[in-house]
Amino acid sequence: MLEQLNEIEHNALSALQKVEEEQALESWRVSFLGRNSPLMRVFDGLRSLPNEERPQVGRRANEVKRALEEAYQQKLEAIRQAALQRALQSEQLDVTLPGRPLARGRLHPLNQTLRRIFAIFAEMGFQVYRSRDVESDEYNFQLLNFPPHHPAREMQDSFYLDLPHPPDNPILFRTHTSPGQIRAMREFAAQNPADPPPVRIVLPGMCARYEQITARSEIQFQQVEGLAVGKSITFSDLKGTLTDFAQRMFGKGVRSRFRASHFPFTEPSAEMDIECFVCGGAGCAVCKRSGWLEILGCGMVHPVVLENGGYDPTRYSGFAFGMGVERITMLRYGIEDIRYFYGNDLRFLEQFA
């Protein structure tokens, strides 16, 4: 009997070696572990064995059964592993093929720049104040200390509109966002004319000037104006605020400088340059070799403007600044032609964030 069991074990294990598929394994299981397998018949014949042989044969039969079952399990696992490996292998992708394209939306680059400007100034306490596009000569010029026929008006050739108006107060598309200074100050001062509240605002808006459209000039452009008015605002605050702005807009450590300049609505006036971040000041085409880039005009609010806004210039002082959103965007991204912004070629617009 023991001989027979050894033979069964040997035959089963050597048959198992040849099995490679789950189906063959099942046949093997039926043959060697099934109801009618030689091994099961050994178990069936145990009762007919003499008493003294029975325990020894029974133990050995159980040993063989365990060994075969174990071998079966191992084989089953091996076959499944191999099948999985084959399946995975067959499902391999070319991961270098492009992903599915998604139609993505984007803000216009000028609005992206505006948001960044707003965010920087918001953290310094400047809130956005909106005002109208079409203005009267009074607001666009006269209240800002540009008297009629003033030479400074030549710097801002205007688009006048064919609308009925009082003499000496024609209507025009604003040439700068500065009329918003007067509108804002008047609105705030009206809340408490004797002691108007401080002002800290940024004024965005579309402006238009009579200029030939070229790579450098457009008939319409967006400006952001800043205005801070209070009882202790100085020229050094102006320098500090705008220096902080430039560093956040163009990079930490970017050097800036203030040159004396002239605007009718500020005095003293300045133009702010930043050191060219393209060449680090060494001179390049972007800065026209000067090492500096002009980014904005600014100055202390002219007393006439404060007064026109309802703020007493002997008690209040303030600063104002104005920058071209196109110019700031052009500098940040190295854009050389201003006409891209209103040309709306998607091949341009889609390059932004």
Add this chain to the structure above:
Amino acid sequence: MKVPVSWLKEFVDIPVPLEALAHELTMAGLEVEEIRYVGLPLPKASSQGGERQEIKISGLEWDPEKIVVGAIYEVNPHPNADRLVLCQLDDGQTVHTVLTGAPNLFPYKGKGALPKPIKVAYAKEGARIYDGHQPGQVLTTLKRAKIRGVDSYSMACSEKELGISDDHEGIIFLDDDAPVGMPLVDYMGDAVLDIAITPNIARAASIYGVAREVAAITGQSLRPPSLSVLMSGAPIAGRVSIQIQDPKLNPRFMLGLIEGVEIRPSPYQVQRRLRLAGMRPINNIVDATNYAMLELGEPLHAFDYDKLVKRAGGKPPLIITRPAQPGERLVTLDNIERTLDDFTVLVCDSAGPLSIAGVMGGAESEVDETTHNVLLEAATWNLINVRRTVFAQNLPSEAAYRFSRGVHPAMAERGLLRGLELMRQWSGGTVAEGIVDAYPKPIPAPQISITAGEVKRQLGISLTAEEIKAILERLEFHVLQEGETLAVQPPDHRLDIGEGVIGVADLMEEIARIYGYERIPTTRLADELPPQRTDPLREREDLVRDLLVNLGMQEVITYRMTSAEREARLPFVFEPPPEQVEPIRLKNPIATDRSILRQGLLVSLLEAAERNARLQPRLALFEIGSVYWRSVRELLPDEILRLGIVLCGQRALTGWQAGDMTPMDFYDLKGILESLFHGVHLEEVRILAAQHAAFHPGKCAEVYLGEQRVGCFGELHPLVKERFELPEAPVLAAELDLNPILTAIPDRYGVEAVPAYPPVLEDIAVIVDEEVPAEKVEQCIWSAGGKVLRAVHLFDVYRGEQIGSGKKSLAYSLTYQAPDRTLTDEEAAQVRNRIVRRLEQELGGKLRS
């Protein structure tokens, strides 16, 4: 303003290199746009290396070894060429035979030894100069050559060849006292600062004005020009008189007289300076007026005195200044007859107009070759009248440039004296004793008081009263210190300093400039924060923008200016009422296609779509921007904020796998609008079928907010679409009135708890007549469903034989859910039966099994 440095140095020493001076001037508000070297050595390459040139530099330096003063003793004909001459030229070391074709030497040809030598600029072999025969400035090096059998290795130069001007008509004849053999650079090497003069700094539109700024900025002392005149002629008194009609138009008028002048060219050094400063030399008299103007800033005008006497019938002329009569005419010295406006001020005599005050002289009374006696005018004019005249006559001039920016009456006297003396020196004339001066109402100088505290308050710097006084005195202000207060009076060359608080601000600018903007510290705002405000409409506008971007739309910004023809391509989505229908026209359009302010938004967007159509398979554009309607009551027009959307082309982007490449249709646009309104929690928006000329009659809807129509959208009408160059695919477009929408967007909205009990999901399909709108069916389901109906979602629309013609089947998935319990099957069945019954009763709907 072009400033020759040699001229500047007559009035102030320049202790630093020109580039450093240019930097200082630029920082102080006199922006130097360029330094042009005309002989003086160009600066060595920048110490920082690289390309950096903070101030633009150009020009030519003259090699002191190779370019010198020469003297021509004799001009001989060329043996083989009529158009060339051979000069005997002494360069201080040797006498050379120099070949030239300069026409201005021809009169001396073959005359033997000249009575006095002609001094010229002589360039030797190897000198680097500009090529006189090529346009522009092309550098060349003089080389030895044989020209028509004669050895040539050097030349006498023209102004063009030396970079002085573009004149190449002849060679330069230097003044007789030029020392032969002296390096030309030492004799007349120069450089020109080109300075941009802003309106507030008009006082510096002169050499001396710039010198004054240089002195103040660098701390050098200023050397004023001499104003003494040798007056040895018969007194002017009684030989001319002045009548000013309106001192507001003509605050001051002065006259001087010089007799026995000989009209001839000015000394070469004068001509050279005039050219470097951008003016053309004419003759000694005209040049003297220009030279004095450039030097001091006071424009002068020279009349031929004898012509005036003749006009006055032999009597002493009476000079009258007055505004022009409407339609009055004058031939100006450019020989153009001009019709004058009533704002133009004239200088007249008893016979009529002589010149346009401050702008241009008249042809009749001008100085010419026959002039012997010159009446010299120095006056002051109202800048506005000059300005308007310059614009009206399109007649810019150096004089008008200065008068239109303001010249102080005190300058008239200085200019007149300087001009008379220069004429005397250059013309051999005799200046009449005395001058005639009409100055009816002298301008009082403003008095401004200022303290160190005020300087601290405005500029944030702590200066003592003494320091402030010193700064202002550097600019020639008169300052009296009384304790901490300074009483300041501006010098009489300045008109830009105001009274009171304006004057204080004017002084602040001067203090900051001279102290140096760079030295003012940078500080952070310490002032009280203003009251905090929110602008909900702006925040919501940004929310709308972000939602549209998230929906895959590209934002564009288009021109606010268009033309009536362009707008007419699309019927207005919002038709202006009759009183506002007329567009707002530009009075001075820059182009005919930008001649009005737009009244609607969609055309601009469709134009942007046109521009991209050929290159993009999918267009999804939006713009938020203003349109402009004339106002009925207000001075200023209505600015109406609009949202425009345009969709066209395939739904998905092209990839390498099959995607949804079918063209977008009405429902894509409607989906975007629904997502938008849902995103801003605007639940009360209704979208109703509509008709509009811009849109396909069956594919058009309107957006209502309550009773207000706030938008219209649809597929472009094929006949409208034809007017644009757009692709085959349907074009979907929407225009919405954004302000009422933004106003209606709620600030806050509630959020419901996530249900704790499971929902019961069920699909029903209902067959209704084709005419029954889906919206009605859904409303019916909602109203029948009651509280436990939580969601209704249309997932299929079917038409076909199975359900018969004229019918459609709408399939909905319904969600029933209670917040407090699990619904039983019976409850769900009850709701369902209620819905089915109601659909039957109200819409004749039948359940599709």
